[in-house]
Amino acid sequence: xxxxxxxxxxxxxxxxxxxxxxxxxxxxxxxxxxxxxxxxxxxxxxxxxxxxxxxxxxxxxxxxxxxxxxxxxxxxxxxxxxxxxxxxxxxxxxxxxxxxxxxxxxxxxxxxxxxxxxxxxxxxxxxxxxxxxxxxxxxxxxxxxxxxxxxxxxxxxxxxxxxxxxxxxxxxxxxxxxxxxxxxxxxxxxxxxxxxxxxxxxxxxxxxxxxxxxxxxxxxxxxxxxxxxxxxxxxxxxxxxxxxxxxxxxxxxxxxxxxxxxxxxx
Ligand code: URA
Numbered sequence: 001x002x003x004x005x006x007x008x009x010x011x012x013x014x015x016x017x018x019x020x021x022x023x024x025x026x027x028x029x030x031x032x033x034x035x036x037x038x039x040x041x042x043x044x045x046x047x048x049x050x051x052x053x054x055x056x057x058x059x060x061x062x063x064x065x066x067x068x069x070x071x072x073x074x075x076x077x078x079x080x081x082x083x084x085x086x087x088x089x090x091x092x093x094x095x096x097x098x099x100x101x102x103x104x105x106x107x108x109x110x111x112x113x114x115x116x117x118x119x120x121x122x123x124x125x126x127x128x129x130x131x132x133x134x135x136x137x138x139x140x141x142x143x144x145x146x147x148x149x150x151x152x153x154x155x156x157x158x159x160x161x162x163x164x165x166x167x168x169x170x171x172x173x174x175x176x177x178x179x180x181x182x183x184x185x186x187x188x189x190x191x192x193x194x195x196x197x198x199x200x201x202x203x204x205x206x207x208x209x210x211x212x213x214x215x216x217x218x219x220x221x222x223x224x225x226x227x228x229x230x231x232x233x234x235x236x237x238x239x240x241x242x243x244x245x246x247x248x249x250x251x252x253x254x255x256x257x258x259x260x261x262x263x264x265x266x
Contacts, residue, residue, distance in 0.1 A: 060094040063179035067172060071145050076168040083146035083165060086110050090176060092139035097251055099182035100124070101173060103191040103224070104144035104165075106158040115140050116225075123225035124188070130262060131244055132253065139180055143195040144169045166195040177215055184250045185217055186243065189224030197221075208243055218250055238263035 058066065068089045077083055088105035091114050108118030116124050125135050144161035146169075161169070173196065177185065187193040190204040196219065197212050207221035222243035228236060241263050248255050 060179055064090075064094055064176070067175055067179065071172050074145075074169070074172060076171075077144075077146060077165070080165060080168055082149050082162070083144070084110065084149045086113070086147070087145050088113055088115060088142070088147070089145060090139060090141035091115055092135070093137055094139070094180060096137060096139035096180060097183040098133065098137075098247065099139045099141065099177065099180060099185045100188055101185060101192045101196055102140070102142045102188045103195075104142050104158075104161045105147045107147070107156040110147040115142050119229055120225040123228050127225065127228075127240065127244060130241070130259070131248055132259075139176075139182065141173055141176055143173055143192045145172060160191045161195075163194075163200050166191070170195055174215070177217065182217060184247050185214060185219045186247055187219060187221040189227070190221070192224075193219075193221035208239065211246075220247055234263050234265055238265075 071089055072087050088109050102116060105115060106118055109115055128135060128138065143166055148159045148161050148165060150157055150159055187196055190202065190207065193204065193207045194200055194202055196214055204221060204223050212219040220243050222240050223236065228240060245255060245260065
């Protein structure tokens with residue numbers, strides 16, 4: 001079967017044969033073309049990301065642009081036929097030290113093309129603000145880049161991605177982690193935690209409160225922001241907050257006495 005690369009070359013050759021010597025490419029396409037030029041071997045084999053260091057290495061921005069392009073036509077996910085059409089790529093600072101991984105875009109994220117922009121996103125922004133972080137300072141990804149399909153009449157309903165859907169998508173997140181090399185990763189919810197750590201069916205309760213590792217980077221798992229929307233108790237908020245405090249320590253962020261005591265029982 002022809003690869004995207006071959007098809008691109010053929011269609012450019014076709015345009016040239018018709019006398020068209022120029023064509024317009026956006027930033028995303030430019031990133032992909034640059035990746036193909038710098039890493040022709042991987043591009044030919046359909047590998048998810050170029051990761052060469054040293055002279056000629058791509059910048060983090062270029063790597064992410066390349067990955068965004070690869071994700072847009074990521075056949076392992078598309079072939080499932082259970083994920084919706086629109087790919088919602090990650091957002092944030094390519095040089096972030098703190099990366100957060102959620103489960104999958106929902107209705108609002110699909111509509112606006114950005115992770116965590118609905119009610120769960122607002123809650124996440126509040127948690128980040130309590131840490132002294134702006135959304136633009138961190139990198140926000142999802143373990144699955146497509147909103148899981150629920151068939152006709154789905155409306156605003158969402159469902160978590162299945163283990164099979166996550167298995168088809170996780171390489172993209174792993175490549176993002178390689179590109180960004182954050183100092184700490186926070187998985188939001190059990191779906192993201194299981195997916196990133198290569199587990200199945202572990203509860204958030206059993207995963208949170210301790211450090212895990214992915215590519216040598218410390219990983220913490222905490223409750224999903226939507227859990228906090230359903231459960232605004234002090235103990236739920238404190239549990240998430242303790243995970244965030246642990247991340248702040250690893251990140252070497254200053255922590256005030258007031259911050260240490262947030263959401264403690266009176
Ligand atoms: N929930 C997630 O896990 N990710 C999003 O992007 C939005 C809601």
